[in-house]
Amino acid sequence: MPEKIIPDIVVGRLPIYLRALPRMLEEKRRVTSSQELGERLGISAAQIRKDLSQFGEFGKQGTGYSIDYLAEQIRQILHVDRVWDMAVVGVGDIGSAVARYQGFSHRGLRVAMIFDSDPAKIATQESSFTVKDTKTIKESIHEAGIQVAMIATPSQVAQEVAEELVSAGVKAILNYAPINLTVPENVRVQYIDPAIHLQRMTYYL
Amino acid sequence: MPEKIIPDIVVGRLPIYLRALPRMLEEKRRVTSSQELGERLGISAAQIRKDLSQFGEFGKQGTGYSIDYLAEQIRQILHVDRVWDMAVVGVGDIGSAVARYQGFSHRGLRVAMIFDSDPAKIATQESSFTVKDTKTIKESIHEAGIQVAMIATPSQVAQEVAEELVSAGVKAILNYAPINLTVPENVRVQYIDPAIHLQRMTYYL
Numbered sequence: 001m002p003e004k005i006i007p008d009i010v011v012g013r014l015p016i017y018l019r020a021l022p023r024m025l026e027e028k029r030r031v032t033s034s035q036e037l038g039e040r041l042g043i044s045a046a047q048i049r050k051d052l053s054q055f056g057e058f059g060k061q062g063t064g065y066s067i068d069y070l071a072e073q074i075r076q077i078l079h080v081d082r083v084w085d086m087a088v089v090g091v092g093d094i095g096s097a098v099a100r101y102q103g104f105s106h107r108g109l110r111v112a113m114i115f116d117s118d119p120a121k122i123a124t125q126e127s128s129f130t131v132k133d134t135k136t137i138k139e140s141i142h143e144a145g146i147q148v149a150m151i152a153t154p155s156q157v158a159q160e161v162a163e164e165l166v167s168a169g170v171k172a173i174l175n176y177a178p179i180n181l182t183v184p185e186n187v188r189v190q191y192i193d194p195a196i197h198l199q200r201m202t203y204y205l
Numbered sequence: 206m207p208e209k210i211i212p213d214i215v216v217g218r219l220p221i222y223l224r225a226l227p228r229m230l231e232e233k234r235r236v237t238s239s240q241e242l243g244e245r246l247g248i249s250a251a252q253i254r255k256d257l258s259q260f261g262e263f264g265k266q267g268t269g270y271s272i273d274y275l276a277e278q279i280r281q282i283l284h285v286d287r288v289w290d291m292a293v294v295g296v297g298d299i300g301s302a303v304a305r306y307q308g309f310s311h312r313g314l315r316v317a318m319i320f321d322s323d324p325a326k327i328a329t330q331e332s333s334f335t336v337k338d339t340k341t342i343k344e345s346i347h348e349a350g351i352q353v354a355m356i357a358t359p360s361q362v363a364q365e366v367a368e369e370l371v372s373a374g375v376k377a378i379l380n381y382a383p384i385n386l387t388v389p390e391n392v393r394v395q396y397i398d399p400a401i402h403l404q405r406m407t408y409y410l
Contacts, residue, residue, distance in 0.1 A: 008405075011405055011408050011409075012405045014404070014405075014408070015400070015401040015404035015405055016385070016401060018404070019383060019384075019385075019398070019400075019401065020385060023384070040385060040387075041385050042385070042387075077408065078404045078405075078407055078408045079407045079408060079410055080404055080407055084403075084407055084410070086403075093301070093302035093305055093306070094302055096298070097298035097299055097302050098399065100298055101298070101399070103383055103398075103399075103400060104399075104400055107400040107404065108404065108407065109400060109403055109404075109407075147410055148403060148406070148407070148410075150399070171406075171409075171410055172403070172406035172407065172409070172410060174399055174402050174403055174406075178224060178308055179224075179228070180221070180224075180225060180245060180246050180247065182245075182247070188406040188409055190402035190403070190405060190406060191402075192397055192399065192402060193224070193308075194303065194306070194308075194309075194355070194379055194397065195220070195224075195308060195309055195312040195314060196220040196221060196224065197379050197395035197396075197397060198289075198291075198314055198353060198377070198379055198395070199219070199220035199223070199283045199285055199312065199313065199314075200213075200216055200217045200219075200220055200283075200395060201353070201376075201377035201379075201393040201395060202283055202284045202285055202289055202313065202314075202353065202377065203216050203219070203282065203283045203284060204216075204376070204377070204393055205284055205289070205352055205353075205376055205377060
């Protein structure tokens, strides 16, 4: 594939397309169209065609997309045709829920280790993991070659944790702490903050 | 304020600006600039000025923004200068975490009732709530006049739950189930799915 710069907003829609496809397969479908996919997702068919065309030709005019093939192609584009080990920092309500979450399998992601700074939690069992001391983040994550992490700590320590993760080699951080993180340019951060999503909707009420 | 149509992408940035401001007040700051806010958030100063100018004049050229005043104005714009009662459907890991979450206070949001369909959970205590039967969604939510809800159920029932919520008068849904919902045009949905956020980043790895 030629190395062209794809707008991040387009990249951001690919996981949404990908999520819809296995569901169609479950319904014993084999082929879909940009129209059908668009109706399911509330995205225009033209947008979907334009997005996908940035990466190549995945369907034939008039015959639609092979669902299986399209899913496999999107997995390759997003690099989730392999499994990424992830570290979770912070074993509160969210950290525990994430450690137990079954929804990552088949989506190219897997929690591999979890950390907390609380002496009462370190070395205890949480789901199938033994909680590690956050003091060992740098060494443990570097040694395991982990590049993806989730921060589920209180806001006050999230920036400090992010810096530890970055120094350990992490390049992608999903941050559940309700605070903006400052990271080097070669590191990506995504945010999950329910209040942010909710306030975006209360505007319209 | 004149009723002009503001792009949703602009609306979506306001909660991010708003989140940063109380933190500055904690640091005993009184005034900020689009430059400073931009540096904290990784958004350009020009973008922030342009976004805010859509809603009026909040600062004076050269003197910056009064943090307190700007926060209050954004709260009014987003309608979170009041408190919105919310319903949570699904008392699994995520639903329980949300019910216990302390981060909604001071952000204009409050969990008011929680529902589950599991007879083993109905009528039990979860945080400070007695779990209600999902069969009573329509009546309970309508009676309380609740317009905001969170879905934290398994994917299989999320669409059905969404339809119940909409028929009860809900106009804004935050959906944690990893599935796209189909709702009427006057209802807003936002999605939280960690795998979607993570796959958007693995693209760059």
